[in-house]
Amino acid sequence: MTSQGRPDHVWVQEVPERFAFRYEGGKAFVEGVALEDIAAAVGTPTYVYSAAHIADRYRALEASVAGHPTKICYAVKSNGSLAVLRHLQRLGSGADIVSVGEMKRAMAAGITPDKIVFSGVGKTDDELDAAIEAGLRSINAESSEEVTRIEARAKATGKTANVTLRVNPEIDPKTHPYLATGLRDAKFGISMDEATTLARHVHATQGLRLEGIGCHIGSQIADVTPFTESFDRLRTLAKGLQEDGVSLGHIDLGGGFGIAYSESEAELDIAAWGKAVVAASAELDVELMIEPGRYLTGQAGVLITRVVGNKHSPTKGFLIIDAAMNDLLRPALYQAYHAILPVNRPAEDAEVSSVDVVGPVCESGDFLGLERAMPACETGSLLGVLSAGAYGMSMASNYNTRPLPAEVWVDGDRFAVTRPRQTVEELLAVEQVPEWA
Numbered sequence: 001m002t003s004q005g006r007p008d009h010v011w012v013q014e015v016p017e018r019f020a021f022r023y024e025g026g027k028a029f030v031e032g033v034a035l036e037d038i039a040a041a042v043g044t045p046t047y048v049y050s051a052a053h054i055a056d057r058y059r060a061l062e063a064s065v066a067g068h069p070t071k072i073c074y075a076v077k078s079n080g081s082l083a084v085l086r087h088l089q090r091l092g093s094g095a096d097i098v099s100v101g102e103m104k105r106a107m108a109a110g111i112t113p114d115k116i117v118f119s120g121v122g123k124t125d126d127e128l129d130a131a132i133e134a135g136l137r138s139i140n141a142e143s144s145e146e147v148t149r150i151e152a153r154a155k156a157t158g159k160t161a162n163v164t165l166r167v168n169p170e171i172d173p174k175t176h177p178y179l180a181t182g183l184r185d186a187k188f189g190i191s192m193d194e195a196t197t198l199a200r201h202v203h204a205t206q207g208l209r210l211e212g213i214g215c216h217i218g219s220q221i222a223d224v225t226p227f228t229e230s231f232d233r234l235r236t237l238a239k240g241l242q243e244d245g246v247s248l249g250h251i252d253l254g255g256g257f258g259i260a261y262s263e264s265e266a267e268l269d270i271a272a273w274g275k276a277v278v279a280a281s282a283e284l285d286v287e288l289m290i291e292p293g294r295y296l297t298g299q300a301g302v303l304i305t306r307v308v309g310n311k312h313s314p315t316k317g318f319l320i321i322d323a324a325m326n327d328l329l330r331p332a333l334y335q336a337y338h339a340i341l342p343v344n345r346p347a348e349d350a351e352v353s354s355v356d357v358v359g360p361v362c363e364s365g366d367f368l369g370l371e372r373a374m375p376a377c378e379t380g381s382l383l384g385v386l387s388a389g390a391y392g393m394s395m396a397s398n399y400n401t402r403p404l405p406a407e408v409w410v411d412g413d414r415f416a417v418t419r420p421r422q423t424v425e426e427l428l429a430v431e432q433v434p435e436w437a
């Protein structure tokens with residue numbers, strides 16, 4: 001949350017490969033487009049995504065697992081923008097979805113059902129019907145009760161449901177407690193003890209096809225070890241099943257690959273992760289599947305925002321901006337750090353002072369950064385909030401009747417609005433007051 005060392009505009013310039021945001025001359029760019037040009041055309045707050053950055057990350061991930069057949073199913077929840085999905089579809093990606101809404105998004109972007117996996121701890125019967133009807137590659141079941149419901153829905157629709165069992169390998173991913181999903185008391189996954197019996201049951205049941213087993217131990221994980229430890233457990237389970245004649249099509253290792261938001265954080269070493277995973281798959285005659293979200297889109301996004309005012313209380317300074325917790329919830333919800341930089345490059349010797357960068361929403365938790373070492377940022381000037389491509393727009397809300405921000409897609413020297421800024425009129429138009437009230 002707070003600055004841990006040097007001002008963001010200093011260290012960010014030393015790691016240009018990490019972010020889609022870069023200075024050229026005195027201005028900030030995403031690829032060949034100046035952020036001030038986007039702000040002038042579209043207004044603020046606006047999310048901007050880089051096509052090249054996403055493609056580079058996709059290819060790096062693909063290269064890391066090149067030694068073993070691996071399907072990448074992008075986690076739509078991290079950023080479901082149709083432009084992002086279409087781009088990833090063209091790169092060859094499938095989709096990991098958690099609702100029928102996300103299924104429709106993925107399909108609208110051209111991702112075919114055979115490349116879509118349906119995760120989530122509480123799928124309704126309607127959602128199961130839609131998934132079975134569409135013939136998704138896999139429904140990732142989270143409990144024996146859910147398997148029973150999938151069985152019933154498959155019978156009712158007269159179709160076969162493809163099932164993967166999501167197990168809980170009970171591994172501590174050493175991340176923010178809200179982002180850990182593979183601990184013993186988590187609501188996610190099937191216990192290791194129950195998994196073998198349930199897998200045999202799915203394998204033997206008409207109307208169900210056992211596609212594989214999988215796990216997702218959490219998000220924003222920077223170390224390779226929790227991944228290899230959970231893969232070890234899954235491998236043992238898979239081998240036991242194979243010895244029993246229960247064959248598997250894939251092992252789904254989930255997502256969770258961590259990125260570096262601040263100077264002090266390290267990103268997951270994806271090449272080392274890939275090497276470990278490929279080595280561990282050597283004797284397994286199954287395809288691997290992964291569900292990355294943040295790794296592909298996180299650093300590709302910048303949230304542009306304008307300074308609404310500067311304010312000084314007796315104890316501290318505030319930079320008030322036009323983006324708020326409703327636009328980017330991560331700082332308020334997870335005390336997450338996002339680097340915040342002026343769009344006009346500060347002078348090398350610019351003096352900095354400590355400020356809280358806050359939004360206009362009526363909550364003290366409405367901040368995008370606390371105690372940040374920032375150069376003077378005049379009212380009306382523009383800022384870029386970095387690493388905002390994942391879980392930014394997808395978690396945005398209308399709190400305080402604030403319309404959702406616009407989204408812009410950048411590819412080379414071109415940019416296009418892929419989602420116009422919502423208007424208050426649109427918000428009000430869907431509401432009704434009963435005549436009798």
Ligand code: LLP
Pocket residue numbers: 075078096119120179216218219220254255256257291292293294295330334390391395
């Ligand atoms: N697969 C499953 C089953 C998941 O639940 C998730 C994320 C992913 C894949 C993708 O994880 P990723 O590769 O993006 O870490 N809102 C939080 C993150 C919540 C993640 C939930 N599940 C944040 O802003 O950090």
